[in-house]
Amino acid sequence: MTPGKKTVEPAASRTRTRVSGEGARTAHRQAMLREMLRIRRFEERCVELYSAGDIRGFVHLCIGEEAVSVGVHQALAPEDAVVTTYREHGHALARGVPAEAVFAEMLGRVTGCSRGRGGSMHLFDVSRRFYGGHGIVAGGLPVAAGLALADRMRGLERVTCCLFGDGAVAEGEFHETANLAALWDLPLLLVCENNLYAMGTALSREHAQTDLAARAASYGMAAWEADGMDVLAVEQAARRAARAVRDGAGPHFLELRTYRFRAHSMYDPDRYRDKAEVERWKQRDPITLLATRMRGEDGMDDADLEALEREVAAELDAALEQARQGAAEPVEDLLRYVRTPPEGTS
Amino acid sequence: MTPGKKTVEPAASRTRTRVSGEGARTAHRQAMLREMLRIRRFEERCVELYSAGDIRGFVHLCIGEEAVSVGVHQALAPEDAVVTTYREHGHALARGVPAEAVFAEMLGRVTGCSRGRGGSMHLFDVSRRFYGGHGIVAGGLPVAAGLALADRMRGLERVTCCLFGDGAVAEGEFHETANLAALWDLPLLLVCENNLYAMGTALSREHAQTDLAARAASYGMAAWEADGMDVLAVEQAARRAARAVRDGAGPHFLELRTYRFRAHSMYDPDRYRDKAEVERWKQRDPITLLATRMRGEDGMDDADLEALEREVAAELDAALEQARQGAAEPVEDLLRYVRTPPEGTS
Amino acid sequence: MTKARAAHQAEPVTYREAMREAMREALAGDERVFLMGEDVGRYGGAFGVSLGLVEEFGPQRVRDTPLSESGFVGAGIGAAIAGLRPIVEVMTVNFSLLALDQILNNAATLLHMSGGQVSVPLVIRMTTGAGRQLAAQHSHSLEGWYAHIPGIRVLAPATLEDARYMLAPALADPDPVIIFEHGSLYNLSGVLPPDAGPVDLDSAAVRRPGSDISLITSGGSLGKTLEAAEQLAADHHVDAEVVDLRTLRPLDDATVIGSVRRTHRAVIVDEGWRTGGLSAEVAARITEHAFYDLDAPVERVCGAEVPVPYAAQLEQAALPQVPGIVAAARRAVG
Amino acid sequence: MTKARAAHQAEPVTYREAMREAMREALAGDERVFLMGEDVGRYGGAFGVSLGLVEEFGPQRVRDTPLSESGFVGAGIGAAIAGLRPIVEVMTVNFSLLALDQILNNAATLLHMSGGQVSVPLVIRMTTGAGRQLAAQHSHSLEGWYAHIPGIRVLAPATLEDARYMLAPALADPDPVIIFEHGSLYNLSGVLPPDAGPVDLDSAAVRRPGSDISLITSGGSLGKTLEAAEQLAADHHVDAEVVDLRTLRPLDDATVIGSVRRTHRAVIVDEGWRTGGLSAEVAARITEHAFYDLDAPVERVCGAEVPVPYAAQLEQAALPQVPGIVAAARRAVG
């Protein structure tokens, strides 16, 4: 099978490759497998860079949750918008933000996707309608509702996809946004990345009603759950929901049950999770799940996998190398972008 | 039938008069009728005082909603706590805050229940565990949860009753409080006084899901609706809910559908409601409803009603007269109560 | 009514009508503009400012919201990012705390945090101030807090002309602007100057020229300050200059410092609580930039440090009043 | 470990441990005290301050909350009104905006608005400050905003001793107290003086006596300021006095003004944004009370007016640094 240059393009662009026939199915699955691998390996390098002191601040990994990023982004078109959290490396990469720009951002370089001003938690790429990268839990939700409101008022058939965690659902801003979205019929796709913990707080100690899809449904919006470890299930659920949103059926809520294999952030000693629980979930590693399936159904073999790993490694080597070349922004420019400079100046 | 001195005592104290036998039933209904009349006439005087310029600021009347105040307070004992909104004259009176102290508060006198510092929106009487009088919509909800949490932690079998409007349910603080209460099993009675409007905004333009009891139930708490114009229905629903809360069954939510016969506040020209709608609701005046019933079932006649009116008028005349005697607080005391003075000073 | 027509009419208008006219002009002139907030539509605005606009522009563009300050302010931010020009009315500053996270961490921050990619051309309007016996929770003056936030422009129209002509330049600003309307000004009435046009949002205004002392104020305190200036002239032969800051962020140092350099004395009048209020910043800047020109310490006449009480005499005692301004000015010149 | 034992041990403790010890002492000594906040229990606190406390005191008294800042801060207010003594941890000041309505309109206001009936003996702890490359939304210094609120006491422990001994008097205060812990201080380590005891919450502290100039600061900036003072002495023969405000509200004017009266010069060092920050109030008070004693304008060294950027060099440039403090002091004495 061919590596397919396509796989390094924005996930968004791939959504238009219609999945028809076995070859196409295999290529599509391979693209998703490759993207999940790419995210996994990208974040493993982030760990190294962090340990080496090249990346600082808060860094939140999505290792174990790659099926959410990759599956959901299959359903999004380039004209759609994405709003997410500080745990967004995977979403940014799946959306097509170049790995180099994300590495550079975390290294604090001017070539970073936020010019080094945002860091790991605040990745932005407006050219891809990737609107961050929000550090205040649930803070991105009302903003996403506003992006959707603008499309609604202008009659544009676009989807705004807002991703957030299970913890965010407890914040008042979730409630206000869910009500506004349902009340105003906004083209908003709410995706709850339920990894069962908000930092050290387990789902059952965050929420009286732990069926989050049921909670969302109570606002009068369509809401359902999918297996967040199975990228095919995520893709199917996301495509179905996104299509409905695009067709004007109003906001939809997806609860994707997943699990983070690593600690909450680099600072977190992870004392609150039972190691056996973590191990159990690792048995459902989204990459292994898809790979195993493809071995059975798509005739994928070790060689193919190694090839994928090699391509991903090559891309990331080059991206990191490039990122390291990026310049640091001169401190003279500290005050740039606080306000937009008046016309004619800069 | 005897006017019954009892009826001017705190509603709370009346809750212990067991309702048994016809005479008792009649006396109890008469007490509630009298209390509703008392609230109605009290607020009618507020209108006069406002027009005369003796009361200023925002004044929100509950005329039309008296069955909520009187019915709910039947279920509360003196050791219970009450937290409410700026539309609280009725709740304060039903709780037993003397009419004189409420008049005096609105007249800005030092003899007011908040020493004239709060005015109409901020009635307090800690001796009756009446904790205000909150002007920020939904702002009282988390505080009520905290009062209930304290009882829960100390194992006290008391109820904290928090009253709020339909508009408050849209605020994030409602959501956070509902989840905390259900998650922590707090002895909290949430009473939504649903008068179908938040200022000029109709229920269907505030909420995607207008069945507020259903919304509350989605947090995993017991929730039901009752006719907020029928004081007997309100009393029954409130007693049932309060008993359950007191017995440790966790938070309960009551939606009481009612209607305000007057504008939102003295400032409101009430342009947004169809006069016919208002007239329809006036056909269900809670005072007329109970009076009619008592004529049929309790042999009440015009003379009884006139007697009640006379007693109420006499009480309010005396209360207002007394309130007018109250002194204005000297401006030298402006900074008192900003912080508690150190021991030994004042 | 268009600006042209405004220029020709001579009937008096109120501050409320001037602000409404500014919004009507914006809604009529730019389809990207819409108004959103609690009761801005059918109710006509809590203070009647948007009365009639929903009938004229429809419920899509004059949009009633549920009680969800954080939700609809955040939605305004998103709509602005998407290219619309929302005017979000937060009924009063007292309720804006519920939306402060959105204003500080999103509206004011996204442009910089995204390295210049995400602009937020949002206008937020709110009523502010005390004086109507609304008690502690409805009488805040928190302009100083908003003026502390980098990335935001803060306006305080204190005159009919500013109420009428500050909105257009605010909407033309590519970044967030907050407009504070003091509740006591809505019934202010007068005739708009025929030649009036868009206000320069970078400059303070000298409302009364004078040579003996600079009285620096803004918003709801301008009237009291002008009255104090007249009393100082009539009763104490003190010729006071009155400076209306108008734009609370960024502050127009040139006008303020220039005035103090000429008068050598200054009194700042601010309804907000004294400690840590806007008055402190203005006082600090004056002593930083005009230290050697000052003949007396800068005086501040501010709100008393107390939750504003309901009772009339207590509320009046808690707010800046003309006699207090006159006394402070006399201390400074004396 | 009781205070007595603390007094006898000589091993060094960290600021984190000192704060934890203060909480343990409070929890052990008063059954009305409980700790509530996001991840204060099983996680041990986002910065490890409450590590081990849930094991010792149980999940009722060391209570993990959902992400609901307004909800659990409001619940803390209610529990305090009911007679308990809650310590509510808002993980960081950055998230406290979501609870600001509860803090301002309820905690700070209820006592006065109820005519003295409703006391709120609540202690709120939060981490504050920048310097760890956490970027704009996680690097705020908003102590100045809280210090603007009548009815609240605001503390900024900058030393091990204050971390260890400010909590007890804060809990003894019948009214709300907010404690700001600068994130850069948690690993500060040293030996607690054996004679240490409850801190007087009304007084600032002179951390380094000096005669040429007063350097006034607090919290996370104390270390840099002391360092600057040493450089001024070593390299420029300037003997600087360093005043740690410690209590940001109410400000201890006597100590601050007294120092400036002696030195005739002042520099204020504050990590917060300059415009409208706490630095402005301190500067304004100095010129109000010591105008005729000042030999130079009061200098302010503050955070740059920008959302704090992630990149190391930009973040460092955005915060007060030793060279900037030294330069300001030399301008003042020069």
Ligand SMILES: Cc1ncc(C[n+]2csc(CCOP(=O)(O)OP(=O)(O)O)c2C)c(N)n1
């Ligand atoms: C309003 C707010 N409160 C607290 C925090 C600190 N915090 C950062 S992430 C987090 C947990 C969020 O959990 P969840 O929403 O489930 O997302 P996850 O990290 O699991 O992906 C917390 C408490 C924050 N960033 N914002």
Ligand SMILES: Cc1ncc(C[n+]2csc(CCOP(=O)(O)OP(=O)(O)O)c2C)c(N)n1
């Ligand atoms: C947070 C907040 N937003 C807005 C207001 C202004 N306001 C006061 S009452 C009200 C309507 C509340 O409606 P509802 O909760 O149904 O109570 P009702 O007045 O109908 O009894 C509004 C918008 C406020 N006081 N607080």
Ligand SMILES: [Mg+2]
């Ligand atoms: Mg989670």
Ligand SMILES: [Mg+2]
């Ligand atoms: Mg209502």
